[in-house]
Amino acid sequence: xxxxxxTLTLGLICSLTSLHAWAAQADHIKVENPFAREVPPxxxxxxxxxxxxxxxxxxxxxxxxxxxxxKTIELHTHTNDDGVMRMRxxxxxxxxxxxxxxLKPGGLxxxxxxxxxxxxxxxxxxxxxxxxxxxxxxxxxxxKSFMAMQPMQGxxxxxxxxxxxxxGH
Amino acid sequence: MNNKxxxxxxxxxxxIGLVMVFAPLxxxxxxxxxxxxxxxPKGGDFTLTAVDGEHSLSDYKGKLVLLYFGYTFCPDICPxxxxxxxxxxxxxxxxxxxxxxxxxxSVDPERDTxxxxxxxxxxxxxxxxxxxxxxxxxxxxxxxYGVVYARVDDPNNGTNYxxxxxxxxxxxxxxxxxxxxxxxxxxPEQFIKIINQYLx
Ligand SMILES: [Cu+2]
Numbered sequence: 001x002x003x004x005x006x007t008l009t010l011g012l013i014c015s016l017t018s019l020h021a022w023a024a025q026a027d028h029i030k031v032e033n034p035f036a037r038e039v040p041p042x043x044x045x046x047x048x049x050x051x052x053x054x055x056x057x058x059x060x061x062x063x064x065x066x067x068x069x070x071k072t073i074e075l076h077t078h079t080n081d082d083g084v085m086r087m088r089x090x091x092x093x094x095x096x097x098x099x100x101x102x103l104k105p106g107g108l109x110x111x112x113x114x115x116x117x118x119x120x121x122x123x124x125x126x127x128x129x130x131x132x133x134x135x136x137x138x139x140x141x142x143x144k145s146f147m148a149m150q151p152m153q154g155x156x157x158x159x160x161x162x163x164x165x166x167x168g169h
Numbered sequence: 170m171n172n173k174x175x176x177x178x179x180x181x182x183x184x185i186g187l188v189m190v191f192a193p194l195x196x197x198x199x200x201x202x203x204x205x206x207x208x209x210p211k212g213g214d215f216t217l218t219a220v221d222g223e224h225s226l227s228d229y230k231g232k233l234v235l236l237y238f239g240y241t242f243c244p245d246i247c248p249x250x251x252x253x254x255x256x257x258x259x260x261x262x263x264x265x266x267x268x269x270x271x272x273x274x275s276v277d278p279e280r281d282t283x284x285x286x287x288x289x290x291x292x293x294x295x296x297x298x299x300x301x302x303x304x305x306x307x308x309x310x311x312x313x314y315g316v317v318y319a320r321v322d323d324p325n326n327g328t329n330y331x332x333x334x335x336x337x338x339x340x341x342x343x344x345x346x347x348x349x350x351x352x353x354x355x356x357p358e359q360f361i362k363i364i365n366q367y368l369x
Contacts, residue, residue, distance in 0.1 A: 040241065040248065043241060043243070046244060047244050080336075083335045083350075085334065087246075087331050105245055106353065146248050146251075146253075
């Protein structure tokens, strides 16, 4: 009887643990420093970037993203092949257990293809991330210009997403 | 020309005869860009079209030229590089700006008209001149500079193809000689250092 009880208890703990593991994957992903990029008016797509941290003991896959700002949203990566930059659509961005994955220029990114309106500095863009279990996480991000991404060290005055004057008319 | 998964190619300077064997001008239907590693590309003069007419590299003799090959539909790589160049440019003295010319050559002549290139280049506010030419001319120049590019069709969206391309910034000195190539994501600080080196 004692044995049965402890087996039951163990079973209960196990199922509780696995229940915990089943908590929505979105809840286990922390999003930091998200931003979308302002692109020249002729570019038909923008990209958004962020840092994703998985605090769970299981890998989590980001499988899709949604946004109202553009016609098509895709997960992409770049590879640098002896200096040749190749961009490819990918099916998922895997965030291994207890690991941080960085989406950044020149690498992984969420493509916002065919924006309905120009994506401009000063705006915010919302992107809804969907994970493999179907759970979602809404991310609100500022739009930054290419200049803000590479602030000069020292006495340079650029920053706050604006640099110089009369941008992009 | 519009075959799936292809059109362009490729090229690395040196050994032109050998390269011709791999990539005859008209029949460039390879699935992927080929990298033919070779010695230093030889560079040299070329003439291309901007919105205000033809420009030759030799028109800029006496200036330091930073040359970049890309395309305006490029969502990330080209804006990053030209953005860094732009930040570097803004940190130069008036005298240095005067002695520097940044050229952006499109390897996507199908979509990048001279007008479109001007609009794109102007966005960066670094006095960049956008240039294009016929596919044949561009391939010939690309070969001499060791530029590799290849069209990659999007299976879901026929009109929105991407172009794989090498993302070097080529440094051409005041005598028109190709001196070095800088890798993708060279920072504004590094660009300024190089510019200072040549514009001493
Ligand atoms: Cu992309």
